[in-house]
Amino acid sequence: MIEELLNPWIRDLVPYSSARSEFSGRADVFLDANESWEGADPGINRYPDPFCSELRQAISEYMGFPFDMTAIGNGSDEIIDLLIRMFAYPGRDAIMVERPTYGTYSVFASISGVEVIDVPLTPSLDLDENAMINTINSRKPKIVFICSPNNPTGRVYPLDKILRIADANTGITVVDEAYADFAEDFESAACAIKDNPRIVVLRTLSKAFGAAGARLGVIIADPVIQQVFMKAKPPYNVPFPSQLAGIRAVKDIENVRRRVEETRIRRAELSSFLNTLPYTKEVFPSEANFVLFRVTDASRLYSYLLERGIVVRNRSSEPMLDNTIRITIGSDGEMERLKEALSGWEG
Numbered sequence: 542m543i544e545e546l547l548n549p550w551i552r553d554l555v556p557y558s559s560a561r562s563e564f565s566g567r568a569d570v571f572l573d574a575n576e577s578w579e580g581a582d583p584g585i586n587r588y589p590d591p592f593c594s595e596l597r598q599a600i601s602e603y604m605g606f607p608f609d610m611t612a613i614g615n616g617s618d619e620i621i622d623l624l625i626r627m628f629a630y631p632g633r634d635a636i637m638v639e640r641p642t643y644g645t646y647s648v649f650a651s652i653s654g655v656e657v658i659d660v661p662l663t664p665s666l667d668l669d670e671n672a673m674i675n676t677i678n679s680r681k682p683k684i685v686f687i688c689s690p691n692n693p694t695g696r697v698y699p700l701d702k703i704l705r706i707a708d709a710n711t712g713i714t715v716v717d718e719a720y721a722d723f724a725e726d727f728e729s730a731a732c733a734i735k736d737n738p739r740i741v742v743l744r745t746l747s748k749a750f751g752a753a754g755a756r757l758g759v760i761i762a763d764p765v766i767q768q769v770f771m772k773a774k775p776p777y778n779v780p781f782p783s784q785l786a787g788i789r790a791v792k793d794i795e796n797v798r799r800r801v802e803e804t805r806i807r808r809a810e811l812s813s814f815l816n817t818l819p820y821t822k823e824v825f826p827s828e829a830n831f832v833l834f835r836v837t838d839a840s841r842l843y844s845y846l847l848e849r850g851i852v853v854r855n856r857s858s859e860p861m862l863d864n865t866i867r868i869t870i871g872s873d874g875e876m877e878r879l880k881e882a883l884s885g886w887e888g
């Protein structure tokens with residue numbers, strides 16, 4: 542039962558009831574929310590829709606999930622934070638993450654006083670199923686985070702492996718699919734929620750949908766979890782201009798597809814190019830909008846690119862990723878400038 546996994550104070554939470562959530566129906570004089578009668582910018586004198594209804598409708602149609610299984614966070618980062626606060630008891634519970642992976646799972650857990658258990662990936666950077674299931678059995682983490690395609694490796698994990706780990710886990714398994722749109726033949730863990738309601742899937746409009754500045758993350762979950770999320774989130778967590786930008790982004794599906802297609806082509810070109818460089822040691826196959834590669838000296842290459850006005854991400858401090866650099870796929874022009882700079886480095 543999901544309810545039993547929740548922190549007791551969340552289970553018993555009486556949510557804040559905002560003016561906008563109390564009123565439903567038709568009216569044209571709004572004197573209920575202490576807003577200004579005039580907007581600093583058009584439309585922004587009013588509080589935004591607390592339920593993000595129109596955006597959720599557009600997203601659930603696009604992704605093919607019922608409306609009551611989706612909710613919107615202020616970026617997936619807010620959702621990660623809230624899930625930890627909903628399920629993990631500070632000072633008692635732990636979350637489990639594979640390493641290396643996206644860093645905020647651990648940081649938000651630490652902010653909440655929740656222990657983080659790291660399980661290293663295998664030497665080939667795959668999920669270590671046995672180690673994860675053994676740790677689940679011995680340590681009973683409240684939430685297991687799995688990122689697929691993984692940041693920063695770009696690797697998609699086999700869905701059957703993810704689902705076996707989720708089935709072994711008596712707590713919540715969060716599958717972060719932020720980069721799913723860039724993967725070929727991607728199978729989402731969301732299809733398994735009906736069989737295992739402890740699975741939660743995260744998506745974001747920050748990548749393929751081109752709306753990182755709007756801060757729009759999507760949680761796909763069993764309606765019970767979604768309802769608790771709606772109670773626990775800040776009342777107006779997604780600003781009005783962001784909701785509008787999100788609706789436009791989701792409806793502009795032709796451009797999303799074009800961007801994904803161009804990103805995949807440039808990703809293949811960049812990977813081949815990196816392989817030709819004399820100082821490249823390894824290029825990791827990627828299903829995301831970035832490529833990770835290993836060089837002779839990542840710190841020196843990082844500084845060299847920075848001197849030329851190009852910012853990349855040095856991932857060398859992560860376990861198993863010594864001397865690695867992660868490069869986001871940019872525009873054609875940006876990729877040309879990058880390649881020109883990389884060609885000029887002595888190694």
Ligand code: PMP
Pocket residue numbers: 615616617618619643688692717719720744745746747753756757758
């Ligand atoms: N998940 C992963 C795996 C990410 O790499 C990122 C951002 N880099 C996020 C979530 C955060 O996404 P958002 O912009 O929706 O907060």
